[in-house]
Amino acid sequence: MTPRFAAPDTRAIPLKILPRAGFDDWLAAQDDPVRDWVTASGFTADAGSVLRLPAPDMSVSRVLLGWGGAKDRARGRFLAAKAATALGRGTYALDGDLTANETEEAALGWLLSSYRFTRYAGDPVDPPMLKAPRGVDAxxxxxxxxxxxxxxxxINTPASDMGPDDLEKAVRDLATVHGAAVEVTAGDALLDANLPMIHAVGRASTRAPRLIDMTWTGPGAEDGPAVTLVGKGVCFDTGGLNLKPAASMGLMKKDMGGAATVLGLAHMVMATARPIRLRVLIPAVENAVAGNAFRPGDILTARNGLTVEINNTDAEGRLVLADALALADETPPDLMICMATLTGAARVAVGPDLSPFYADDDALAMALMHAGARVRDPLWRMPFHRPYETMIEPGIADLDNAPLGGFAGSITAALFLDRFVRDTPRFAHFDIYGWNPTAAPARPKGGVGMGARAIFDALPGILDA
Structure with a gap:
């Protein structure tokens, strides 16, 4: 379904937001029937609690939404989404003393709560609607x-229906909606185009590897700032000849989460007609096992001429990204963002909720961090720790795709990718998870975007700086 707000002239039931502080005073000011109903129901404005207040004809006159205390709101995002989940069909309007940021988060959380993945089971539902609050850009x-x-x-679509060809179709569909252009280089043509590592990683699959290149120019942005988004599109990762165990393979349909996230971000940019020149590069492959699979011990030569020793075929994401980053860097944009479900080390470091990212530019990093805090899309800056460069230099080749020892796995992967970005002035790499393991308000269990809302919010300030 398409997320949307109710029409402005729709009659709506007030949704009264009540923080715990001041709740007793509010309750004391109500008439006896309301006070008795609230007291008998045990409603005390706990965070996310919902109570319907009946009218004399027993229809719903108002709904109370507990807003808890400051610590509750810091611990839990999208409290208003709890009301959207608890309430049935109908149209509601926020009623409460919220800041501009809180109002925007509440309205967005309501929209996000309507998501359902029903491609294979279940039926679409008509969610409760919200009138866009005054002051928000609906x-x-x-x-x-x-x-x-x-x-x-x-992300939620299994690899049987989301291979490199299907991912290409998704990009073409998005481009059609927004009037963008798409060029695709696939199969052995990757070698002719000097994209050898994308070819090497994907050649063992029956579904041809490819580089998907989408470009779009915003209104009046012919000479505007250029932004390139690069997303890892490994549609399924068996680990290659270094085959993953079953426990590690079960979620590998999400290994194209970086590609999925940059496409979601691209939609945000294009749908709001941002005045930028946008490019999206997605190396789309399936890391499979066959007689022509690349092997441990192989040495590959990347697009930019660097040689890479393969010490683990399960560290394939950085290989396909390297060619795409090198290509993007040949016509340096003003800003390049790389997003990938790249390392388990990042999850060990920060868990599934935070998006760790790497950036040498302090102003860029601060802009991203501040935006992440404002829109409740939490980020965590990680270090490009240069003394670890020696860990990715095996001696027999310029680079090692999987340093031994297990130390600093996310950092060494980021340092590897950084070797392919030489001329772009501002570069950030996100090592995201792309999966929500436990259902939360506005974030059901399953595929999830990470970092995109923060980047989207930060873009104007970054590009104007």
Whole structure:
């Protein structure tokens, strides 16, 4: 479904937001029937609690939404989404003393709560509707939610229906909606185009590897700032000849989560007509096992001429990204963002909720961090720790794709990718998870976008700096 707000003239039931502080005073000011109903129901404004207040005809006159205390709101995002989940069909309007950021988060959370993945089971449902609160940019929030829905759908779709060819179709469909252009280099043509590592990783699959290149120019942005998004599109990762055990392979349909996330972000940018020149590069492959699979011990030569010793075929994401980053760097954009479900080390470091990212540019990093805090899309800056460069230099080749020892796995992967970005002035790499293991308000279990809302929010300030 397309996330949207109710029409402005729709009659709506007030949704009264009540923080715990001041709740007793509010209750004391109500008439006896309301006070008795609230007291008998045990409602005390706990975070996310919902109570319907009846009218004399027993219809719902108002709904109370507990807002808890400051610590509750810091611990839990999208409290208003709890009301959207608890309430049945109908139209509601926020009623409460919220800051601008809180109002925007509440409205976006309501939209995000309507997501359902019903491609294979279940039926679409008519969610409760919310009138766009006064002061929020409704079209912008609808674009953000739609971008997130696209990301979730792509990640949730199993590899049987989301191979490199299917991912290409998803890009072409998005381009058609927004008037973007798409060029694809696939199969052995990758070798002719000097994209050898994308070819090497994907050649063992029956579904041809490819580089998907989408470009779009915003209104009046012919000479505007250029932004390139690069997303890892490993549609399924068996580990290659270093075959993953079953426990590690079960979620590998999500290994194209970086591609899914940059496509969701691209939708946000294009749907809101940002005045930029946008390029999206997705190396789309399946890391499979066959007689022509690349092997441990092989040495590959990347697009930019660097040689890479393969010490583990399960560290394939950085290989396909390397060629794409090198290509992007040949016509340096003003800003390049790389997003990938790259390392388990990142999950060990920060868990599934935070998006760790790497950036040498302090102003860029601070802009991203501040945006992440503002829109509740939490990020964590990680270090490009240069003394670890020696860990990715095996001696027999320029680079090692999987340093031994297990130390600093996310950092060494980021340092590897950084070797392929030489001329772009501002570069950030996100090592995301792309999966929500436990259902939370506005974030059901399954595929999830990470970092995209923060990047989207930060873009104007970054590009104007």
């Amino acid at each position: 079209a912008r929030l609808e674009a953000i939610a739609a971008g997130e829905f696209l990301t979730r759908d792509l």
